Amino acid sequence: MCGIAGLLHPDAENRSRVVGRMLAAVRHRGPDDDGLWTGENCALGHARLAIIDLSPRGHQPLSNEDGSIWVVLNGEIYNYRELRSRLIARGHRFKGDSDTEVLPHLYEDYGPDFVTHLRGMFAIALWDKRERQLVLARDRAGKKPLFYAPIPGGIAFASEMKALFSVPGVDLSVRPQGIHDYLGFGAVPGPDTIYTGIRRVRPAHVLALDTDGDSAETPYWSLSFHPKHRIGRHEAIAGIEDRLREAVRLRLRSDVPVGSFLSGGIDSGLVVALASRESSTRLRTYSVGSDDSAFDERDLARQVAERFDTEHTEFVITTPKADEIPHIVAHYDEPYSDPSMLPSFAVAKRAAMDIKVVLNGDGADEVFAGYRHVVAARLLSQFDRLGCSPVRAAIAAMMKAAPPPAQGRTRYQFLHRFLRAFASNTGDRFQILTGDGMNEEEKAALYGCRRTAITDLLPSWRLIEHSAISDGPLGPLDRMLEFDFHFLLGGDHLVKMDMASMAYGLEARSPFLDHELVEFAAHLPEDYKLDGKTTKPLLRALAEKLLPPDVARAPKRGFEIPLQRWMQQDLNTLLRETVLDSRSYAMTHFDPQATRALIGGTGRDAKRWSGIAWTMLCLEFWWKNYMHSVLPVAADARRSAGPLRIAV
Numbered sequence: 001m002c003g004i005a006g007l008l009h010p011d012a013e014n015r016s017r018v019v020g021r022m023l024a025a026v027r028h029r030g031p032d033d034d035g036l037w038t039g040e041n042c043a044l045g046h047a048r049l050a051i052i053d054l055s056p057r058g059h060q061p062l063s064n065e066d067g068s069i070w071v072v073l074n075g076e077i078y079n080y081r082e083l084r085s086r087l088i089a090r091g092h093r094f095k096g097d098s099d100t101e102v103l104p105h106l107y108e109d110y111g112p113d114f115v116t117h118l119r120g121m122f123a124i125a126l127w128d129k130r131e132r133q134l135v136l137a138r139d140r141a142g143k144k145p146l147f148y149a150p151i152p153g154g155i156a157f158a159s160e161m162k163a164l165f166s167v168p169g170v171d172l173s174v175r176p177q178g179i180h181d182y183l184g185f186g187a188v189p190g191p192d193t194i195y196t197g198i199r200r201v202r203p204a205h206v207l208a209l210d211t212d213g214d215s216a217e218t219p220y221w222s223l224s225f226h227p228k229h230r231i232g233r234h235e236a237i238a239g240i241e242d243r244l245r246e247a248v249r250l251r252l253r254s255d256v257p258v259g260s261f262l263s264g265g266i267d268s269g270l271v272v273a274l275a276s277r278e279s280s281t282r283l284r285t286y287s288v289g290s291d292d293s294a295f296d297e298r299d300l301a302r303q304v305a306e307r308f309d310t311e312h313t314e315f316v317i318t319t320p321k322a323d324e325i326p327h328i329v330a331h332y333d334e335p336y337s338d339p340s341m342l343p344s345f346a347v348a349k350r351a352a353m354d355i356k357v358v359l360n361g362d363g364a365d366e367v368f369a370g371y372r373h374v375v376a377a378r379l380l381s382q383f384d385r386l387g388c389s390p391v392r393a394a395i396a397a398m399m400k401a402a403p404p405p406a407q408g409r410t411r412y413q414f415l416h417r418f419l420r421a422f423a424s425n426t427g428d429r430f431q432i433l434t435g436d437g438m439n440e441e442e443k444a445a446l447y448g449c450r451r452t453a454i455t456d457l458l459p460s461w462r463l464i465e466h467s468a469i470s471d472g473p474l475g476p477l478d479r480m481l482e483f484d485f486h487f488l489l490g491g492d493h494l495v496k497m498d499m500a501s502m503a504y505g506l507e508a509r510s511p512f513l514d515h516e517l518v519e520f521a522a523h524l525p526e527d528y529k530l531d532g533k534t535t536k537p538l539l540r541a542l543a544e545k546l547l548p549p550d551v552a553r554a555p556k557r558g559f560e561i562p563l564q565r566w567m568q569q570d571l572n573t574l575l576r577e578t579v580l581d582s583r584s585y586a587m588t589h590f591d592p593q594a595t596r597a598l599i600g601g602t603g604r605d606a607k608r609w610s611g612i613a614w615t616m617l618c619l620e621f622w623w624k625n626y627m628h629s630v631l632p633v634a635a636d637a638r639r640s641a642g643p644l645r646i647a648v
Helices: 016-025 080-089 102-117 176-185 233-251 266-278 298-307 324-331 341-351 364-368 372-384 389-401 411-422 426-434 440-454 462-466 476-502 515-522 537-546 563-570 572-579 585-589 592-600 606-644
Strands: 002-008 033-039 042-048 069-077 120-128 133-138 147-151 154-158 205-210 215-219 258-261 284-290 311-317 357-359 507-509
Touching: 002 016, 002 069, 002 120, 016 033, 016 042, 016 154, 042 069, 042 120, 069 102, 080 102, 102 120, 102 133, 102 205, 176 440, 176 606, 233 266, 233 515, 233 537, 258 266, 258 341, 266 298, 266 357, 266 364, 266 537, 284 298, 284 341, 298 311, 311 341, 324 341, 324 606, 341 476, 364 476, 364 515, 364 537, 372 411, 372 426, 372 476, 389 411, 411 426, 426 476, 440 592, 462 476, 476 507, 476 515, 563 572, 563 606, 572 592, 572 606, 585 592, 585 606, 592 606
Parallel strands: 258 284, 258 357, 284 311, 357 507
Antiparallel strands: 002 042, 002 154, 033 042, 069 120, 120 133, 133 205, 147 154, 205 215
């Protein structure tokens, strides 16, 4: 795991200090070593977190035998040993034993299709001197981030946006559409970012750019749900166990100790169960609890740790101090408000004191139907057959008049959300079922007298419908799983964990996102993946075999915090002072009266309000960082560029 940065530019050989500034911004991702290679038209930089081949032979950038192909990698190639053996048999010669060194040789043989042979998580930048072509690639699920920005004469790229802030010529103006979408989702959906001039390389895509300014972004993988496996349920469970065991085994490949997060749920529990059996050393596990018993699963995590004799560490997260939240939000470089980023940062910080590599259960919910909204989606599909436009319109009108739920997770709250979803279109329905973000009407009301500011803005639900990429018809469950995988997982949850773990130089590996396991699960019949109202029935059956009964049968609880209490009590003063400040983003870009009413929370579903209020608070912390840090960094970079200035 590392940080990468670089330039494609006619004067790249003289831009080393620009790339040096970029690397300094992502040094936390790779504190062990750094490297820089410059050639005609291209410069590649690398901040290394040494995991495989700790010797100087693992130093990056790395090349093939004749130096015609250079590469930097952020991530891990888990099947590098198998690939290396095949390449040696084909005549390739290696200098060291790192996973990165297979990449230039693999590219020699297969060109841009080399990524189809990789089993891992990765963001890759590769320079082909013969073709004068820069190749940028991301892994299938999008675990590893990769951003790029056009600059006069070329492009700059990096693992995090903060590395691009110091590159003169990058357009850092804020996209109003990005703010609009953030209010709905709590994150800025890709491939765009909050900044006009910065974009993401898409997951499962290769972006090729040449020195003539031509570019092409090509998908190399897609999640397919057809054809369905014709196997029995017990065979399906055995197939999952075999593939998950192999995925865990591959992710234990490391020249440094590997540990695991342990939440108390079945996902991380299964990973620990298999890892403890596959590991040659005693596994370290890490759990974070809450001072609110409703959100504390440490007792369940402890049962797993005891069964598998792990070296277990647990601690409690309490109400964050006023300066903690701004620090974490600023780390994401754009507005981001998933509340579980707080415990994610906390547990990553603690684990990084002992280890460099940690396993987690990310992806299990999105792949194996672990969220309650998949149950609602299937039920809604049955109601859809009975519904018609007048019925939907009547229910929509009724829901506007219905009193909002006073508390979350009550029968009335579930019914209220279900009926709102029934009366909505596909994109709005996904938003309603999966989150507590603002809908289009609520956002319009927030703009109020400034409504002209949103005349050209598109509804955020369009992004959900655009994320449906599978060919052919899908059942309601598979369609929701497709949305979850491409949108919820790639656009939010993986962003959260990558930034939280890499803030402390900790590599997080996710066995459930092994693409062979993902593909196997996608092709299973819908009825196997969702059995009535029980989420993740296949993983629960496996958990009954491997985990303590209390853990296997426990109801699902997310990686949550007592956000409602915080917004109403502990952090309410901070919320009001920050959002209602006369210089805040909200008070200068939204309608002040509407903003005050929103933060007041009167007449709103208390659970939804707490999520929306948190989203507004995080927006303000990003805005302060943008005004007081991002823009000054960009200005300093322009001033210091001198005769090497990239921008005009």
